[in-house]
Amino acid sequence: MSNVLVLAEQSHGKLKKATLSALTAGREVAKRSGGKVTALVLGKGAAQAAEELAGHGAEVKHADVPALEHYLAEAWAPVVAEVAQAAGATWVVAAATAFGKDLLPRAAARLGAAAATEVLALAGEGASVFLRRPMWAGNVIAEVELTTPVKAFTVRPTEFAPAPKAAGGSAAAVAVSPPAVQTRFVEFQEVKSERPELTEARVVVSGGRGTKGDFKEVEALADDLGAAVGASRAAVDAGWVPNDWQVGQTGKVVAPELYVAAGISGAIQHVAGMKGAKVIVAINKDPEAPIFQIADYGLVADLFKAIPELREKVKASK
Amino acid sequence: MPLKMLVTAKRVEDPESKIAVKADGSGIVTDGVNYKMNPFDEIAVEEALRLKEKHGGEVVVASIGGDKSMTEIRAALAMGADRGLLVKHEGALDPMVAAAILKVLVEQEKPDLVMLGKQSIDDDQNQTGQILAERLSWPQATFASKKESLESEAEQKKQPGLVLGGDGKRMQVVREVDGGVETVEVPLPAVVTVDLRLNKPRFASLPGIMKAKKKEVKELPAAGLGVDLSPKVVVRKLHAPPARQGGVKVADVAELYAKLHQEAKVI
Numbered sequence: 001m002s003n004v005l006v007l008a009e010q011s012h013g014k015l016k017k018a019t020l021s022a023l024t025a026g027r028e029v030a031k032r033s034g035g036k037v038t039a040l041v042l043g044k045g046a047a048q049a050a051e052e053l054a055g056h057g058a059e060v061k062h063a064d065v066p067a068l069e070h071y072l073a074e075a076w077a078p079v080v081a082e083v084a085q086a087a088g089a090t091w092v093v094a095a096a097t098a099f100g101k102d103l104l105p106r107a108a109a110r111l112g113a114a115a116a117t118e119v120l121a122l123a124g125e126g127a128s129v130f131l132r133r134p135m136w137a138g139n140v141i142a143e144v145e146l147t148t149p150v151k152a153f154t155v156r157p158t159e160f161a162p163a164p165k166a167a168g169g170s171a172a173a174v175a176v177s178p179p180a181v182q183t184r185f186v187e188f189q190e191v192k193s194e195r196p197e198l199t200e201a202r203v204v205v206s207g208g209r210g211t212k213g214d215f216k217e218v219e220a221l222a223d224d225l226g227a228a229v230g231a232s233r234a235a236v237d238a239g240w241v242p243n244d245w246q247v248g249q250t251g252k253v254v255a256p257e258l259y260v261a262a263g264i265s266g267a268i269q270h271v272a273g274m275k276g277a278k279v280i281v282a283i284n285k286d287p288e289a290p291i292f293q294i295a296d297y298g299l300v301a302d303l304f305k306a307i308p309e310l311r312e313k314v315k316a317s318k
Numbered sequence: 319m320p321l322k323m324l325v326t327a328k329r330v331e332d333p334e335s336k337i338a339v340k341a342d343g344s345g346i347v348t349d350g351v352n353y354k355m356n357p358f359d360e361i362a363v364e365e366a367l368r369l370k371e372k373h374g375g376e377v378v379v380a381s382i383g384g385d386k387s388m389t390e391i392r393a394a395l396a397m398g399a400d401r402g403l404l405v406k407h408e409g410a411l412d413p414m415v416a417a418a419i420l421k422v423l424v425e426q427e428k429p430d431l432v433m434l435g436k437q438s439i440d441d442d443q444n445q446t447g448q449i450l451a452e453r454l455s456w457p458q459a460t461f462a463s464k465k466e467s468l469e470s471e472a473e474q475k476k477q478p479g480l481v482l483g484g485d486g487k488r489m490q491v492v493r494e495v496d497g498g499v500e501t502v503e504v505p506l507p508a509v510v511t512v513d514l515r516l517n518k519p520r521f522a523s524l525p526g527i528m529k530a531k532k533k534e535v536k537e538l539p540a541a542g543l544g545v546d547l548s549p550k551v552v553v554r555k556l557h558a559p560p561a562r563q564g565g566v567k568v569a570d571v572a573e574l575y576a577k578l579h580q581e582a583k584v585i
């Protein structure tokens with residue numbers, strides 16, 4: 001039997017949407033290997049988030065002991081391993097968010113499981129499940145096989161549809177051994193935003209070094225379109241915008257319906273994070289900028305002239 | 319309290335190089351590709367040097383790879399690291415094996431702090447530090463960053479972003495996570511993996527390069543470490559990603575808007 005444990009992510013009792021993509025991937029594995037899927041929610045608010053996840057047809061276990069109050073990989077990994085073993089899980093799956101990237105390799109190591117990260121798709125046949133994942137900033141797709149008895153992977157949320165709402169789910173508390181933990185959570189400084197989450201937004205407007213630090217137009221266009229704001233590494237490194245706006249190989253991966261890149265040259269490391277967008281618009285002064293090679297609609301223009309004009313058109317149509 | 323630090327320096331393809339898959343999917347085309355230290359590892363080396371400048375101690379740099387990985391060790395020594403460890407290993411290496419090898423080095427060297435990059439830019443795994451921490455039963459602080467920007471005064475003064483507690487036994491680490499920045503405190507010894515905004519790595523100076531040539535580098539054959547070297551993440555084949563059709567230019571904003579509205583129907 002090949003049961004699957006899906007690690008859920010939540011904050012203040014609210015489930016993170018990326019979890020639903022991990023659930024979809026977990027179900028694919030279970031279907032092929034003939035096992036069942038259990039999901040695990042830990043930490044403060046776990047019970048509430050477990051109910052939400054159960055609403056997607058999942059059998060959910062939740063636990064909240066004092067040592068789990070704040071997410072810490074060191075505390076959560078042993079609990080994940082314990083629950084995985086009790087559930088007879090031979091696969092452990094999470095979403096490739098900052099949480100999943102931090103936790104899954106550690107939990108897998110505890111289980112002696114080899115892991116693959118940022119999985120794009122499953123391959124192989126029947127119970128022999130191989131995993132497709134990007135390497136070299138997405139220049140290469142590798143098909144990998146995990147050869148340990150227990151296996152683990154994180155999925156790129158943009159590549160697996162979120163599991164829809166469904167009946168038949170359940171949520172129940174599970175008893176766990178309180179982990180010993182040396183790490184201390186000090187604080188979380190949230191970047192507050194009224195805008196949609198970057199990885200979930202239908203439209204993303206991103207700015208790069210070409211903004212010269214002035215993101216006003218980029219942000220205004222985003223707000224007119226109900227979009228999230230992203231950025232290139234150059235803009236983030238300069239301290240113009242928060243770190244967590246970085247799109248790319250080593251930042252966030254987005255796949256919106258529309259991605260607008262303004263003042264971004266289109267380095268491979270940036271493109272790795274946005275080439276899954278349905279429609280790409282590039283606004284750049286330099287007609288030779290590599291971003292134009294992948295843009296569906298390229299406009300050679302000064303962003304400080306073009307964006308206000310575009311905003312006028314958007315407003316006029318409303 | 320002086321700090322003994324072990325830092326890793328992996329040899330990877332230069333991020334500026336063009337990467338293409340061989341026709342038979344067995345690997346990448348290496349002709350014309352340059353190699354260098356993994357950019358995240360440069361940040362780890364820089365941070366270790368700043369911590370040493372502030373608190374004293376020693377910076378040991380380790381690399382696992384073929385003979386050529388000596389170049390990356392020398393690069394770290396030229397930046398200012400004290401000595402090197404080259405674990406000689408040809409062929410495939412996965413994060414589990416890398417972590418198992420690093421665990422042996424940690425047991426030999428007994429550092430207070432191990433610093434790695436958050437991810438290798440060739441395999442893009444983002445796993446080795448987390449696995450190592452688990453296997454050592456040490457706390458981990460991944461994706462280390464700092465609150466001040468890379469243009470700040472603190473950065474200009476080359477202050478470390480990792481903050482050592484007054485008793486020298488704890489480290490506060492600011493982490494880049496989704497939706498903001500988190501601060502955690504780990505007792506030492508601990509494993510830290512570093513992210514892009516922790517610091518701007520220094521360039522090696524000419525005297526630094528000269529001195530590096532004389533610094534001690536110990537070579538250890540991987541086979542002698544008592545570690546299972548067979549990869550458990552087996553790459554079956556490589557292929558090129560689907561190409562994206564782009565390249566269409568519009569004349570002006572009016573045309574752009576019309577296309578987005580009427581053709582793509584996205585606004």
Ligand SMILES: Cc1cc2nc3c(=O)[nH]c(=O)nc-3n(C[C@H](O)[C@H](O)[C@H](O)COP(=O)(O)OP(=O)(O)OC[C@H]3O[C@@H](n4cnc5c(N)ncnc54)[C@H](O)[C@@H]3O)c2cc1C
Nearest residue numbers: 208209210232233234248249250251263264265270285303
């Ligand atoms: C290890 C590593 C990881 C990396 N990870 C990432 C990552 O995750 N994400 C990422 O984005 N990058 C990443 N990078 C950096 C990447 O290689 C590029 O350096 C970066 O994306 C460049 O940002 P940019 O396009 O904003 O700046 P530039 O390359 O400087 O481009 C600025 C562009 O703006 C245009 N411009 C200037 N003024 C105007 C104007 N007024 N109107 C219109 N256009 C204008 C210019 O023509 C130019 O094309 C990484 C690099 C490394 C080494």
Ligand SMILES: Nc1ncnc2c1ncn2[C@@H]1O[C@H](COP(=O)(O)O)[C@@H](O)[C@H]1O
Nearest residue numbers: 326381382434435437438443444445446
């Ligand atoms: N062969 C290696 N030699 C030295 N360090 C390595 C090696 N492989 C991985 N590392 C370290 O582990 C970090 C994360 O790598 P990865 O888990 O492969 O993405 C890298 O940034 C390096 O610091």
